Amino acid sequence: MTNGVTGGIRKRVLIVGGGFAGLKAAEALADAEVNVTLVDRRNHHTFQPLLYQVALAVLSPADIAQPIRAMLRSPNTQVLMDEVTGFDTAARRATLKSGTVLEYDYLILATGSTHSYFGKDEWEHLAPGLKTIEDAVEIRRRVLLAFELAEGQMQETGRHPALNFVVIGGGPTGVELAGAISDIAKLYIRRDFKHIDPATARVLIVEGSPTILGAYPEDLQQSALKQLAELDVQVRTNTRVTDVQPGYVVVDGHERIDSVVTLWAAGVQASPLGKLLGVEVDKRGAVLVDEQLHPVGHPEIFVCGDLAHAMSEGKPVPGVAQPAMQMGDYAGKTIALEVKGEKMKKPFHYHDKGDMATIGRSAAVANVKWPFKGHLSGFPAWISWLVVHIFFLIGFRNRLSVFRNWAWTYLFFTDGSRLITGDMQLPGWDVEDNPQGALTTKPIEAVSQP
Amino acid sequence: MTNGVTGGIRKRVLIVGGGFAGLKAAEALADAEVNVTLVDRRNHHTFQPLLYQVALAVLSPADIAQPIRAMLRSPNTQVLMDEVTGFDTAARRATLKSGTVLEYDYLILATGSTHSYFGKDEWEHLAPGLKTIEDAVEIRRRVLLAFELAEGQMQETGRHPALNFVVIGGGPTGVELAGAISDIAKLYIRRDFKHIDPATARVLIVEGSPTILGAYPEDLQQSALKQLAELDVQVRTNTRVTDVQPGYVVVDGHERIDSVVTLWAAGVQASPLGKLLGVEVDKRGAVLVDEQLHPVGHPEIFVCGDLAHAMSEGKPVPGVAQPAMQMGDYAGKTIALEVKGEKMKKPFHYHDKGDMATIGRSAAVANVKWPFKGHLSGFPAWISWLVVHIFFLIGFRNRLSVFRNWAWTYLFFTDGSRLITGDMQLPGWDVEDNPQGALTTKPIEAVSQP
Numbered sequence: 072m073t074n075g076v077t078g079g080i081r082k083r084v085l086i087v088g089g090g091f092a093g094l095k096a097a098e099a100l101a102d103a104e105v106n107v108t109l110v111d112r113r114n115h116h117t118f119q120p121l122l123y124q125v126a127l128a129v130l131s132p133a134d135i136a137q138p139i140r141a142m143l144r145s146p147n148t149q150v151l152m153d154e155v156t157g158f159d160t161a162a163r164r165a166t167l168k169s170g171t172v173l174e175y176d177y178l179i180l181a182t183g184s185t186h187s188y189f190g191k192d193e194w195e196h197l198a199p200g201l202k203t204i205e206d207a208v209e210i211r212r213r214v215l216l217a218f219e220l221a222e223g224q225m226q227e228t229g230r231h232p233a234l235n236f237v238v239i240g241g242g243p244t245g246v247e248l249a250g251a252i253s254d255i256a257k258l259y260i261r262r263d264f265k266h267i268d269p270a271t272a273r274v275l276i277v278e279g280s281p282t283i284l285g286a287y288p289e290d291l292q293q294s295a296l297k298q299l300a301e302l303d304v305q306v307r308t309n310t311r312v313t314d315v316q317p318g319y320v321v322v323d324g325h326e327r328i329d330s331v332v333t334l335w336a337a338g339v340q341a342s343p344l345g346k347l348l349g350v351e352v353d354k355r356g357a358v359l360v361d362e363q364l365h366p367v368g369h370p371e372i373f374v375c376g377d378l379a380h381a382m383s384e385g386k387p388v389p390g391v392a393q394p395a396m397q398m399g400d401y402a403g404k405t406i407a408l409e410v411k412g413e414k415m416k417k418p419f420h421y422h423d424k425g426d427m428a429t430i431g432r433s434a435a436v437a438n439v440k441w442p443f444k445g446h447l448s449g450f451p452a453w454i455s456w457l458v459v460h461i462f463f464l465i466g467f468r469n470r471l472s473v474f475r476n477w478a479w480t481y482l483f484f485t486d487g488s489r490l491i492t493g494d495m496q497l498p499g500w501d502v503e504d505n506p507q508g509a510l511t512t513k514p515i516e517a518v519s520q521p
Numbered sequence: 522m523t524n525g526v527t528g529g530i531r532k533r534v535l536i537v538g539g540g541f542a543g544l545k546a547a548e549a550l551a552d553a554e555v556n557v558t559l560v561d562r563r564n565h566h567t568f569q570p571l572l573y574q575v576a577l578a579v580l581s582p583a584d585i586a587q588p589i590r591a592m593l594r595s596p597n598t599q600v601l602m603d604e605v606t607g608f609d610t611a612a613r614r615a616t617l618k619s620g621t622v623l624e625y626d627y628l629i630l631a632t633g634s635t636h637s638y639f640g641k642d643e644w645e646h647l648a649p650g651l652k653t654i655e656d657a658v659e660i661r662r663r664v665l666l667a668f669e670l671a672e673g674q675m676q677e678t679g680r681h682p683a684l685n686f687v688v689i690g691g692g693p694t695g696v697e698l699a700g701a702i703s704d705i706a707k708l709y710i711r712r713d714f715k716h717i718d719p720a721t722a723r724v725l726i727v728e729g730s731p732t733i734l735g736a737y738p739e740d741l742q743q744s745a746l747k748q749l750a751e752l753d754v755q756v757r758t759n760t761r762v763t764d765v766q767p768g769y770v771v772v773d774g775h776e777r778i779d780s781v782v783t784l785w786a787a788g789v790q791a792s793p794l795g796k797l798l799g800v801e802v803d804k805r806g807a808v809l810v811d812e813q814l815h816p817v818g819h820p821e822i823f824v825c826g827d828l829a830h831a832m833s834e835g836k837p838v839p840g841v842a843q844p845a846m847q848m849g850d851y852a853g854k855t856i857a858l859e860v861k862g863e864k865m866k867k868p869f870h871y872h873d874k875g876d877m878a879t880i881g882r883s884a885a886v887a888n889v890k891w892p893f894k895g896h897l898s899g900f901p902a903w904i905s906w907l908v909v910h911i912f913f914l915i916g917f918r919n920r921l922s923v924f925r926n927w928a929w930t931y932l933f934f935t936d937g938s939r940l941i942t943g944d945m946q947l948p949g950w951d952v953e954d955n956p957q958g959a960l961t962t963k964p965i966e967a968v969s970q971p
Contacts, residue, residue, distance in 0.1 A: 112945070113941065114665065114669055114939070114940070114941040115939075115940050115941070131581040131582065131583040131584075131938075132581065132938075132940055132942070133581040133938035133940060134581075136940050138713070138939045138940070140710075140713035140714070141713065141939070144712065149676075149715040149716070150713075150715075151672065151673055151676060152666075152669040152670075152672070152673065152941075152945070153673050154945075167673075167677075169670075169673050169674065169677060170677055171673060171676055171677035204940065204942055205942050205943070208942070215564065216602075219564055219602040220602075220619075222601065222602070223601050223602065223603050223617070223619050223621060224619065226599075226601065226621055227617075227619060227620055227621035260590075262594065263588070263590035263591065263600075264590070265599040265600075266599070488581075488582075488583035489564070489565075489588045489591070490564070490565050490582055490583055490586050490588070490654065491563065491564040491565070491602070492582070492654055492655050492658070493655070495562070495602070495604075
């Protein structure tokens with residue numbers, strides 16, 4: 072079984088993963104004399120930097136996701152919705168879940184990363200993370216449902232569990248989720264309820280290390296803390312979550328913090344496909360690659376994006392969108408040169424334009440490295456974030472829709488995509504679910520200042 | 522426990538159901554001296570006439586659904602996301618799933634209808650119907666997944682199960698679904714696949730009665746048949762589905778028709794809440810009401826919309842959006858008059874503006890009764906349908922977005938919201954799931970002309 076599209080002596084390139092790296096690689100190969108097969112478990116590419124906006128009901132899934140087939144129209148490229156289950160790197164073959172076997176001359180592996188619960192997989196149901204459209208819709212369901220359940224219970228009993236939202240992890244995703252929950256509660260849905268005051272919601276970030284946004288310069292970390300405090304988001308650093316239960320979390324082994332919705336933004340591990348290659352991986356499961364993005368001994372394999380443990384200028388390349396796109400582009404261009412009998416002359420170099428994280432409506436931090444160097448905070452950082460992300464969405468037909476939805480929500484504090492789909496259960500809300508008995512209504516403050 | 526918002530001697534109106542009837546009733550009561558509580562299981566109103574466009578990947582869920590709270594902002598109105606589990610009509614009380622008990626002076630019951638599988642509930646998983654956003658997303662998943670699985674299997678084995686889509690039921694929903702599947706296969710995704718030709722897909726409507734669109738005049742039925750034939754949609758009338766299995770359906774007890782995706786548009790039954798009232802219901806479970814929409818002996822109860830078995834000018838009122846809105850409005854206005862000490866003078870009268878059903882891109886039939894009388898077919902009917910539905914969406918902030926998505930898809934044959942979320946399983950696709958062995962690849966024609 073071959074996977075040639077037009078047959079003949081063209082080299083076959085197999086790209087696994089339709090994220091930023093995989094798409095960029097396919098684009099770089101669109102005019103090359105090769106046959107490209109891109110395999111992804113999903114039919115759509117997800118614009119991950121905006122996933123949290125779906126989770127927090129500002130955008131719709133279709134605003135930030137697009138069918139991979141529709142994005143890759145080159146005649147030399149085919150797309151398969153399937154899952155790789157094994158590699159035979161000696162024979163240059165990949166086996167798919169459906170049973171299909173794909174032969175390749177070049178392999179570009181870019182399946183990214185997934186949540187890591189540090190061996191506590193039973194926490195996943197209680198504290199969902201944010202990697203996929205499904206994750207985002209589930210988080211949206213839980214956050215909105217908490218307010219609905221509180222309204223109903225207030226009506227019935229005159230009290231309700233404290234609306235505590237605990238975000239585990241103080242990286243960019245945790246900060247974005249926490250800020251957005253605070254915005255929802257204090258701004259967007261405040262007028263919607265008659266019995267409860269959504270603004271009484273408390274949001275807490277629990278971070279194990281001494282600082283939030285560990286990858287940012289200290290002044291921006293401080294600025295982020297200040298902006299979070301203005302949103303009433305509490306932050307506890309140097310605090311380890313030792314248990315997650317329905318309705319609460321336990322920190323540092325002894326302190327219980329009630330939580331109607333717990334979210335996971337703490338750890339990622341590399342996609343398991345890295346290990347299937349049979350080459351060296353780091354402790355996160357990421358594949359160690361050389362300056363050309365090859366694992367040792369495999370010049371026909373490129374590992375790109377979050378799945379790669381790559382170095383650039385002596386520093387590890389971070390696992391975010393920009394370097395993923397640059398790696399995919401590098402791998403694609405290298406192959407395009409090689410099939411013409413030429414050679415890629417330069418090693419991979421990460422052109423770091425900087426990082427930015429939003430904190431809420433009009434709040435953000437940006438560590439800009441290109442086209443100028445500087446640290447931005449607050450509104451200027453937020454505007455930069457907006458412009459950069461809308462610019463990124465070029466190629467997404469939904470750019471205008473996304474912009475309009477943002478503008479609308481920003482100006483009118485209303486609507487968005489606040490649909491609750493799925494069932495009405497929230498783990499830990501019902502007393503029966505809670506092995507420790509009824510939830511206390513202690514606010515986080517009472518617990519967090521012993 | 523009372524459900525008064527401001528207390529005092531205001532009458533309490535309980536509206537159950539946030540569909541067209543319930544919302545219109547609440548609107549009619551927005552300025553009345555009453556306290557209104559609207560209870561719905563979901564947090565959103567669904568614009569059901571466009572659900573099939575979500576199912577067939579043109580629109581996003583948020584385009585046609587909106588949080589009920591955001592639609593009802595009157596200070597006299599509260600919204601509860603909960604489910605009514607019982608009535609004590611003597612004591613004028615409703616019990617909710619959460620345990621809350623709501624007392625009322627007036628009850629407006631408008632919980633609509635749901636699919637009826639005629640006692641064969643095990644068919645539901647194999648042939649989903651289209652009533653909710655979740656249903657629409659599930660149908661979208663199945664239809665798009667069938668093409669993805671075929672592409673993968675073609676690559677592996679050089680063949681794939683025939684892409685037969687069977688729609689059970691030839692009413693407006695069945696016709697709309699069938700036409701839209703044909704459009705998707707022949708127009709929108711045709712360029713997306715390298716191994717299969719989506720245009721080989723076959724769509725079949727199976728209808729038990731002698732005609733499709735039974736409620737329409739005969740010339741429009743004929744026109745609809747002709748338009749469906751132009752889309753290659755086959756129609757078999759006088760044909761009863763006697764079994765639904767993974768991968769196929771059985772008709773008239775002996776004939777097997779392969780089907781990769783089977784959809785249910787055959788029967789509805791009234792919401793079970795009608796029976797909970799303890800009053801007379803018809804065989805569909807709809808509540809028999811008098812000219813004022815009251816069940817016998819209950820002048821404080823109104824039953825509206827699809828749940829009501831109501832008559833107007835000697836004819837049964839159909840279970841569609843227009844009469845539901847008019848009934849809700851009538852019930853609300855009646856109460857508003859009564860609390861002022863006045864009386865509603867006229868019985869409920871259904872002002873029938875006509876019916877329309879789309880058949881596909883640029884194809885439709887319309888039986889117009891107001892503002893003029895006439896039968897429209899083809900493009901003029903389709904344009905009327907478009908205008909009427911966009912007009913209906915007034916109040917939905919997403920009207921422009923809906924229009925833009927339509928226009929875009931119409932002009933460029935592309936994109937829409939073609940996301941597959943959820944798992945990759947399709948009942949009957951895998952041989953293991955199919956008790957009858959592997960699917961045959963006989964097209965429907967071969968079977969349907971014995």
